Amino acid sequence: MEKKFKRTTVTSALPYANGPVHIGHLAGVYVPADIYVRYLRLKKEDVLFIGGSDEHGVPITIRAKKEGITPQDVVDRYHKIIKDSFEEFGISFDVYGRTTSKVHCETASEFFRTLYDKGEFVEKTSMQYYDEEVHTFLADRYITGECPHCHAEGAYGDQCEKCGTSLSPTDLINPKSAISGSKPVMRETKHWYLPLDKHEAWLRQWILEDHKEWRNNVYGQCKSWLDMGLQPRAVSRDLDWGIPVPVEGAEGKVLYVWFDAPIGYISNTKELLPDSWEMWWKDPETRLVHFIGKDNIVFHCIVFPAMLKAEGSYILPDNVPSNEFLNLEGDKISTSRNWAVWLHEYLRDFPGKQDVLRYVLTANAPETKDNDFTWKDFQARNNNELVAVYGNFVNRALQLTQKYYDGVVPACGELTEYDRQTLDEFKDVKAKVEELLDAFKFRDAQKEAMNLARIGNKYIADSEPWKVVKTDPERVKTIIYISLQLTANLAIAFEPFLPFSSEKLRKMLNMESFEWNRLGRTDLLQAGHRLAKPELLFEKIEDDVIEAQVQKLLDTKKANEEANYKAKPIRENIAFEDFQKLDIRVGTVLECTKVPKADKLLCFKIADGLENRTIVSGISKFYKPEELVGKQVCFIANLAPRKLKGIESQGMILSALNYDESLSVITVDREVKPGSEVC
Ligand SMILES: Nc1ncnc2c1ncn2[C@@H]1O[C@H](COP(=O)(O)OP(=O)(O)OP(=O)(O)O)[C@@H](O)[C@H]1O
Numbered sequence: 234m235e236k237k238f239k240r241t242t243v244t245s246a247l248p249y250a251n252g253p254v255h256i257g258h259l260a261g262v263y264v265p266a267d268i269y270v271r272y273l274r275l276k277k278e279d280v281l282f283i284g285g286s287d288e289h290g291v292p293i294t295i296r297a298k299k300e301g302i303t304p305q306d307v308v309d310r311y312h313k314i315i316k317d318s319f320e321e322f323g324i325s326f327d328v329y330g331r332t333t334s335k336v337h338c339e340t341a342s343e344f345f346r347t348l349y350d351k352g353e354f355v356e357k358t359s360m361q362y363y364d365e366e367v368h369t370f371l372a373d374r375y376i377t378g379e380c381p382h383c384h385a386e387g388a389y390g391d392q393c394e395k396c397g398t399s400l401s402p403t404d405l406i407n408p409k410s411a412i413s414g415s416k417p418v419m420r421e422t423k424h425w426y427l428p429l430d431k432h433e434a435w436l437r438q439w440i441l442e443d444h445k446e447w448r449n450n451v452y453g454q455c456k457s458w459l460d461m462g463l464q465p466r467a468v469s470r471d472l473d474w475g476i477p478v479p480v481e482g483a484e485g486k487v488l489y490v491w492f493d494a495p496i497g498y499i500s501n502t503k504e505l506l507p508d509s510w511e512m513w514w515k516d517p518e519t520r521l522v523h524f525i526g527k528d529n530i531v532f533h534c535i536v537f538p539a540m541l542k543a544e545g546s547y548i549l550p551d552n553v554p555s556n557e558f559l560n561l562e563g564d565k566i567s568t569s570r571n572w573a574v575w576l577h578e579y580l581r582d583f584p585g586k587q588d589v590l591r592y593v594l595t596a597n598a599p600e601t602k603d604n605d606f607t608w609k610d611f612q613a614r615n616n617n618e619l620v621a622v623y624g625n626f627v628n629r630a631l632q633l634t635q636k637y638y639d640g641v642v643p644a645c646g647e648l649t650e651y652d653r654q655t656l657d658e659f660k661d662v663k664a665k666v667e668e669l670l671d672a673f674k675f676r677d678a679q680k681e682a683m684n685l686a687r688i689g690n691k692y693i694a695d696s697e698p699w700k701v702v703k704t705d706p707e708r709v710k711t712i713i714y715i716s717l718q719l720t721a722n723l724a725i726a727f728e729p730f731l732p733f734s735s736e737k738l739r740k741m742l743n744m745e746s747f748e749w750n751r752l753g754r755t756d757l758l759q760a761g762h763r764l765a766k767p768e769l770l771f772e773k774i775e776d777d778v779i780e781a782q783v784q785k786l787l788d789t790k791k792a793n794e795e796a797n798y799k800a801k802p803i804r805e806n807i808a809f810e811d812f813q814k815l816d817i818r819v820g821t822v823l824e825c826t827k828v829p830k831a832d833k834l835l836c837f838k839i840a841d842g843l844e845n846r847t848i849v850s851g852i853s854k855f856y857k858p859e860e861l862v863g864k865q866v867c868f869i870a871n872l873a874p875r876k877l878k879g880i881e882s883q884g885m886i887l888s889a890l891n892y893d894e895s896l897s898v899i900t901v902d903r904e905v906k907p908g909s910e911v912c
C-alpha cells in the first residue's frame with residue numbers, strides 16, 4: 234500500500250565505538266543513507282537524519298582491559314575519530330550523538346522502566362557461566378569456545394564469526410573465559426527477557442503480509458527468523474559498563490547493548506529537538522526508515538519493532554533498506570584483524586577526493602549480494618568514469634566557453650536533428666533517478682546520472698566544435714549552449730551522490746542554487762550568463778598511489794599471519810629404529826647454480842666427505858645461488874635418487890618451513906668435517 238507521509242525520519246546504524254569507520258560501514262549504511270537524505274532535502278521534503286556512536290557492550294570493555302584504559306577512554310577516542318571523519322566525508326547528519334550521553338541514559342532507562350511497569354518483560358533465573366578468578370558472569374564476547382556448527386575455534390558466546398551463526402554461551406564446546414582464560418562454572422543469575430514469542434503473530438502479519446515491498450534479502454531473513462519461531466530474548470546483562478537496569482534487585486546489571494543502542498536513535502533526536510522530537514517518532518504521518526547492514530536486520534525488523542510496539546506510543550519502520558556486505562580484496566572486512574580501508578586514513582591519503590570514494594562505493598554497492606572493493610577497481614572507476622567521462626565532458630564544455638566566448642553562455646541557434654535527439658535523451662532523467670531512489674536502488678540511480686555525462690561526452694565528441702569553429706562559428710554557439718545546459722544538469726543530478734563535485738561545478742557555473750525540480754530542463758543557464766573560472770573536476774589517480782595502498786594491505790596480511798601463527802600438530806610417534814634408518818649428514822656446498830627452465834630449483838654440488846654429490850632443491854625463490862656457496866648444510870644422504878628436470882638428485886637438503894611458506898636452509902653452528910653424521 235502506498236501511504237502518504239508528511240515527513241521522514243532516517244536513521245543509520247550507530248557505529249560501534251571500538252574502532253574507526255571503514256569502507257564496509259560506508260558502503261553498507263552511511264553513503265546510501267546520505268544519498269537518500271540529500272535527495273529528500275533537494276525535493277524540499279521534511280527529513281531528519283539521525284546518527285551517533287554506540288558506546289556500550291562487551292567488546293569495548295575487552296578493548297579497554299587489553300589497553301589498560303577505561304571503557305570511557307575507548308569510546309571517547311573512537312567517537313571523536315568517527316564523528317570527525319563522517320563530517321569531513323560529507324555524511325550530512327542532522328545530529329550525531331552518543332549512547333553515553335545523559336539524555337540517552339535517561340531515555341533508555343525510562344524506556345525499560347515503562348516496559349517493566351507494563352509487564353512486558355518476563356523475569357527469569359537461569360544458570361550462566363561465571364569466571365571465578367575475576368568474579369564476573371561471562372556474557373556474549375566474554376566467553377569463547379568451539380562453534381557447535383562449523384567447529385571453528387574462538388567462536389564467541391553470542392556469535393561464531395566464521396560461519397555467522399548466532400549462539401548462546403551454553404552452545405559453545407569447551408568454553409573458556411575471554412578475560413582470564415579459565416574454565417567457567419555455572420552460577421545462577423536473574424535477567425529480564427523480552428518475550429518475542431508473544432509478538433510473533435503481529436510481526437508475521439506486519440512484515441510478511443504488509444511489507445512485501447521490502448528488499449528480498451531483508452524480507453527473506455525476517456521470514457526465516459519467523460519460521461524458526463521467536464524465543465524470549467534477554468535484555469539485561471551482568472556487566473559494569475552500560476546503563477543500569479532501573480529496577481529493584483538489579484544491582485550489577487545493565488541493559489543489553491542491543492536494547493539500548495536503537496533507543497539511541499530516539500535519544501539523539503531528543504538531543505537535537507528537545508521540544509518536538511516526538512513528532513518524528515510518534516506521529517503516524519512520519520515515515521521511519523532504518524539504514525543498516527545485513528547483520529543488523531533481526532534487531533531492526535524484529536527486536537526493536539517489538540520494543541516499540543510494547544511501549545505503545547511509537548511508530549514502526551516503514552522500510553529497512555539493508556545492504557549485504559562489502560568485502561576488501563576478497564576477504565571479509567574486520568576491525569580486529571585491521572583488514573579495512575579506514576575512512577580517516579583515506580581522507581588523509583586522498584585529500585579532497587571524498588567523491589571518488591562515494592562514487593566507487595555506490596557504483597559497487599552490495600545492494601543485492603556481497604561485493605568486493607579492490608584498489609584496482611577504485612582506480613579504474615576514477616580514471617575511466619569520473620575523469621574520462623564526467624570530468625572530460627565538463628572540462629571541454631567550460632574550456633571552450635572560455636576560449637570562444639570569454640566565459641559567457643552563448644545564444645542558442647537553430648537545433649539540428651542530433652541536437653534534438655540529445656536533448657530528448659536527458660529530459661526524463663529526473664523521473665528515472667527519482668523512481669530508482671524512491672526504491673532505494675542507489676547503484677542504478679547513480680548510473681542514470683553518469684549516463685547523462687556519457688550523453689554529454691558523446692555529444693561534444695561527435696559535434697567537434699573545435700573543428701566546426703573554423704567553418705561555421707554560428708553553429709558552435711548552439712553546440713556549446715547545449716553542452717552547458719547538460720553540464721548544469723549534471724551538477725544537479727549528481728548532487729545527492731557527489732556533493733563536493735556538484736558544489737565545485739555549481740561554483741564554476743556560477744549558479745546561485747540548485748533546483749532539483751528543474752533537473753532535465755534545457756534553460757538552466759541563460760544566454761549572456763557569465764561563468765566562473767573553470768578548474769578540473771576530477772584528476773587521474775596514478776599507479777604508484779594505488780600500489781602504495783595495495784602494499785599497505787599486503788603488510789597487514791603478513792602481520793596477521795605472523796600474529797596468528799600456530800605450529801602444526803606433532804605427527805604420530807615413531808620407533809627409534811625408524812629414526813636410525815635415516816642417514817642425515819652435513820655437507821659443504823661447492824657449487825650452486827640455477828636449474829634452467831625451472832624457476833624453483835637450484836642445483837648443488839656438495840662435498841660429503843666421500844665423493845661429491847649432486848642435489849637438486851626447490852629453494853630458488855628464497856636464495857640466490859652464490860649466497861649458499863661455502864655454507865655447510867644438512868641433507869638426507871640415503872634417500873633413493875630421483876630425477877628432477879633431467880638431473881639426478883642424490884638426496885635432499887633440509888630446510889625449515891616458515892609460517893609464510895618460505896624456506897630457510899638448516900646449517901650447523903660450528904664448522905664440522907664434510908660427511909659428519911647428524912644424530
Ligand atoms: N563490511 C560491511 N559491509 C556492509 N555493511 C557493514 C559492513 N561492516 C559493518 N557494516 C554495517 O555497518 C553498521 C555499523 O557497524 P558496526 O559498528 O556495528 O560494526 P560491526 O558490524 O561490528 O563491524 P566491524 O566488525 O567491522 O567493526 C552496521 O549496520 C553493520 O551492519
Ligand SMILES: [Zn+2]
Pocket residue numbers: 380381382383384385388393394395396397398
Ligand atoms: Zn561456526
